[in-house]
Amino acid sequence: MPIEALDPVAAVRRFNRFYTRAIGVLEKGYLGTPYTVAEGRVLYEIATADGVTAKEIGEITGLDAGYLSRIVGRLERDGVVAREPSVRDGRSTVLRLTARGAEVFPPFDHRSAALVEGLIGALSGAERSRLTSAMAEIEQLLGARPSASxxxxxxxxxxxGWITERHGILYAREYGWNGHIEAVTARICADFLDGHDPERERCWIAEREGERLGCVFLVQDDAAHVARLRLLMVEPAARGVKLGKRLVAECVDFARAAGYREVVxxxxxxLTTARAIYAAEGFRLEDAWTHDDFGAPEVSETWRLSL
Structure with a gap:
């Protein structure tokens, strides 16, 4: 029977039966691992977050608190997940991968991506576009939660690559800057990948339900006691919810914990919105000069925070 001929409830149920079979949801061990789909989803949320609470995972996944607690307990017993005190709130704990978890998760994640690629591998570019558009419409019609954590x-x-692309596009669109901003961003990203110290330098990606919404970096400056905040960016769709403020606060907290005495x-x-965030966090304007590297005269500024 053509799916168009089914009533909406029957059509959704038919699609669910097709898709759960296609992605192997009904298998006892998901993607050849000892974990169920729900356990794999919780592992994914822990692995892709820089410290996440059980409450946050519950908000994202909709899992019952008791069921979620049992899943986390199993992951802890397996030695792939551990709890540690939150840097931002010493009264709470966050979940992170252990060294064993860092070995277990990548193959799991790669198998998941390979499964999807196997599903769509035979589709043309136009067909892939139709597929993603249809999925986006399903999410919208069925009430995807824009307020998810x-x-x-x-x-x-x-x-x-995403950071470089989005900086180039957004600064060109919003301020008319030329391609030099993309070149600057690419060099910063390449330098970070080539030699960052994970204990004292970090990149954060803000993400909601798999969609990247923003980023920021903290790296060591020329002096060992000085950190440099770089490439703060928030997507237009995520502005107005204090995400930029949260990213900057995360940098400052990390800088303090890493032993830096200043952030520049x-x-x-x-960039008036970013400047307001810096000022609210306690940064002070230190220097200003004019350049035309991005196609037109712009006033550059150095801001500094004493920790």
């Missing part, structure tokens, strides 16, 4: 996670493969940054007078 935004997680901050560490970078992973593909993020640096480079920005521009035209």
């Amino acid at each position: 935004v997680l901050l996670r560490r970078h992973r493969p593909g993020d640096m 940054l480079w920005t521009h007078a035209v």
Whole structure:
């Protein structure tokens, strides 16, 4: 029977039966692992966040608190997940992968991606576009939650390309800057990948339900006691919910914990929203000069925060 001929309830149920079979949801061990789909989803949320609470995972996944607690307990017993005190709130704990978990998760994640690629591998570019558009419409019609929690996670493969692309597009669209901003961003990203110290330097990606919404970096400056905040960016769709403030606060907290005494940054007078965030966090304007590297005269600024 053509799916168009089914009533909406029957059509959705038919699609669910097709898709759960296609992605192997009904298998006892999902993707050849000892974990169920629900356990794999919880593992994914922990692995892709830079410290996440059980409550946040519950908000993202909709899992019952008791069921979620049992899943986390199993992951802890398996030695792939551990609890540690939250840097931002000493009264709570966050979940992170252990060294064993860091070995277990990548193959799991790669198998998941390979499964999807196997499903869509035979589709043409136009067919893939139709597929993603249809899925986006399903999410919209069935009430995808725009208020779902935004997680901050560490970078992973593909993020640096996204950061470079979005900086080039957004600064060109919003301020008319030329391609030099993309070149600057690419060099910063490449330098970070080539030699960052994970104990003292970090990139955070803001993500909601798999969609990247923003980023920021903290790296060591020329002096060992000074950190530099770089490449703060928030997607237009995620503005107005204090995500930029959260990213900057995360940098400052990390800088304190890493033993830095100062945080410095480079920005521009035209970036009024970012400047307001820096000022609210306690940064002070230290220097200003004019350049035309991005196609027209812009006022550059150095801001500094004493920790």
